[in-house]
Amino acid sequence: MTLLPLADFCCPPLLAGSLTATEAADVAVLFRVLGEPARLLLLSAIAAQPSQEVCACELVESLGLSQPTVSHHLKVMYEAGLLAKERRGNWIYYRIVRERLVSLGKVLD
Amino acid sequence: MTLLPLADFCCPPLLAGSLTATEAADVAVLFRVLGEPARLLLLSAIAAQPSQEVCACELVESLGLSQPTVSHHLKVMYEAGLLAKERRGNWIYYRIVRERLVSLGKVLD
DNA sequence: CATCAATATCGATGTGCGTCGATATAACTA
DNA sequence: TAGTTATATCGACGCACATCGATATTGATG
Numbered sequence: 603m604t605l606l607p608l609a610d611f612c613c614p615p616l617l618a619g620s621l622t623a624t625e626a627a628d629v630a631v632l633f634r635v636l637g638e639p640a641r642l643l644l645l646s647a648i649a650a651q652p653s654q655e656v657c658a659c660e661l662v663e664s665l666g667l668s669q670p671t672v673s674h675h676l677k678v679m680y681e682a683g684l685l686a687k688e689r690r691g692n693w694i695y696y697r698i699v700r701e702r703l704v705s706l707g708k709v710l711d
Numbered sequence: 712m713t714l715l716p717l718a719d720f721c722c723p724p725l726l727a728g729s730l731t732a733t734e735a736a737d738v739a740v741l742f743r744v745l746g747e748p749a750r751l752l753l754l755s756a757i758a759a760q761p762s763q764e765v766c767a768c769e770l771v772e773s774l775g776l777s778q779p780t781v782s783h784h785l786k787v788m789y790e791a792g793l794l795a796k797e798r799r800g801n802w803i804y805y806r807i808v809r810e811r812l813v814s815l816g817k818v819l820d
Numbered sequence: 821c822a823t824c825a826a827t828a829t830c831g832a833t834g835t836g837c838g839t840c841g842a843t844a845t846a847a848c849t850a
Numbered sequence: 851t852a853g854t855t856a857t858a859t860c861g862a863c864g865c866a867c868a869t870c871g872a873t874a875t876t877g878a879t880g
Contacts (some may be wrong), residue, residue, distance in 0.1 A: 615752065617809065619759030619787040623846055626751040633751075637743030638838080642725065646735070650728025659856065671839055673858055692856050703725065703819045710816030739821050747868080768826065778868055782828055801877060 614710050632706050635682045640667060641675050648698055652687070655688075655697040724820050741815050744791045749776060750784050754793070757807050764797075764806040 614623045621629075635641060646700050647664050648656045662672045676696055679685040683702045722734045730738075745751060756773050758766045771781045785805055788794040792811045797804050 616754050616812065617758045617807065619755050619757075621751060621755035623748065623752065626748040626755070630746050630748040630751055632746075633742045634746030637741075637746045639732065639739040640838085641736040642730060642739055642742075643732065645725050646728050646730035648728075649726045657856090662856095667838095668840055669857075670841080670859080674838075677858080689847090689857095692854095694857065698726065700726065701795050705814045707819030710812045710819070749868085766826090771826095776868095777831080777870055778827075779871080783868075786828080798827095798877085801824095803827065 613709055616709055617711075629706070629709055632682055632684075635678055635684065636706075638670070638675070640665060641679060644672070644675055644679070645698060648685075648696055653693040657693045657695055659693065661696075722818055723774060725818055726820075738815070738818055741791055741793075744787055744793065745815075747784070749774060749780070750788055753781070753784055753788070757794075757805055764804040766802045766804055768802065794802075 613629055614620050643665060644661055647661060648654070658672065658676060661676070665672065667675075676687075678688045680687055680696075684699055685696050686699050687697075691708060722738055723729050752774060753770055757763070757772060767781065767785060770785070771778045774781065774783075785794060785796075789796055789805075793808055794805050795808050796806075
C-alpha cells in the first residue's frame with residue numbers, strides 16, 4: 603500500500619516532451635484510476651455534497667453497484683491519493699483531495 | 712470507429728459534481744487511453760519534436776516496442792481524437808491534437 | 821508489373837481488473 | 851457478551867486489452 607507522495611508528484615506537462623519512463627508510469631497509474639466511469643461518478647457524487655464529504659453508505663445507494671464494488675473503487679482512489687477518509691463512529695467519510703486532481707490536470711496543459 | 716466529436720466534447724469539471732453517466736463514460740474512455748505508459752511516452756516523444764510531428768517509424772525505434780504494438784497505440788489515440796495523422800509518401804506523420812488534451816485537462820480543474 | 825519499405829491488420833496469448841456473493845472485521849449499543 | 855450496522859476482504863469469474871509474430875495493405879520506384 604505505497605501511496606504516491608503528494609509532494610513528490612509533479613511531472614512536466616505532457617506537451618513539454620520530456621517525460622521519463624518512470625514519470626510516465628506514475629502518471630499512467632492515476633489516469634487509469636480515472637479511466638473508470640464508476641469512479642468518476644463516485645468522485646462527482648462526493649463533489650456534489652455541500653459538505654464535500656460523503657459517507658460510503660450513501661455512495662452505495664446512489665450508484666447501481668454492490669457494496670463490495672463501491673468499497674473497492676474507494677480503496678483504489680484512496681491509495682492513489684485522490685481521496686481522503688475519516689472514520690466517525692460506524693461511518694467512514696470520504697472527501698476529494700483536490701490538489702491531487704489539479705496537479706494531474708496540469709500535466710495536460 | 713466512431714470518433715468523439717471534438718466540438719461536442721465538453722464536460723463539466725469533475726469538482727462541479729454534476730457528471731452524468733454518459734459523460735462519465737465518455738471521459739473515462741479518454742482517461743483510460745492516457746492510462747498507459749507507452750502511450751504517454753509516445754505523446755511526449757511527438758511533443759518533443761520541433762516540428763510537433765513524427766513519422767511513425769521513428770516512434771517504433773525510440774520505444775522498446777514492436778511495430779504492431781506502436782501502430783496499435785497510435786490508432787487508439789487517433790480514434791480517441793488525441794492524435795491527427797497525415798500521409799506523405801510512404802510515411803505517416805502524427806501530431807498531437809492539443810485542444811483535445813487541454814479540454815480533458817479542464818475536467819480536472 | 822515486380823519489388824521494396826512503411827504501416828495496418830489478424831490471431832493468439834497472457835495479464836490486469838471490474839464485479840459479485842460470501843464472509844470477516846470494526847464500532848456502537850443494550 | 852451478544853446483536854446490529856457499516857465497511858473491508860476474499861475467492862472466483864469473465865472480459866478488456868497490451869503485446870507479439872505473421873501477414874496483408876499501401877504507396878513509391880524501377
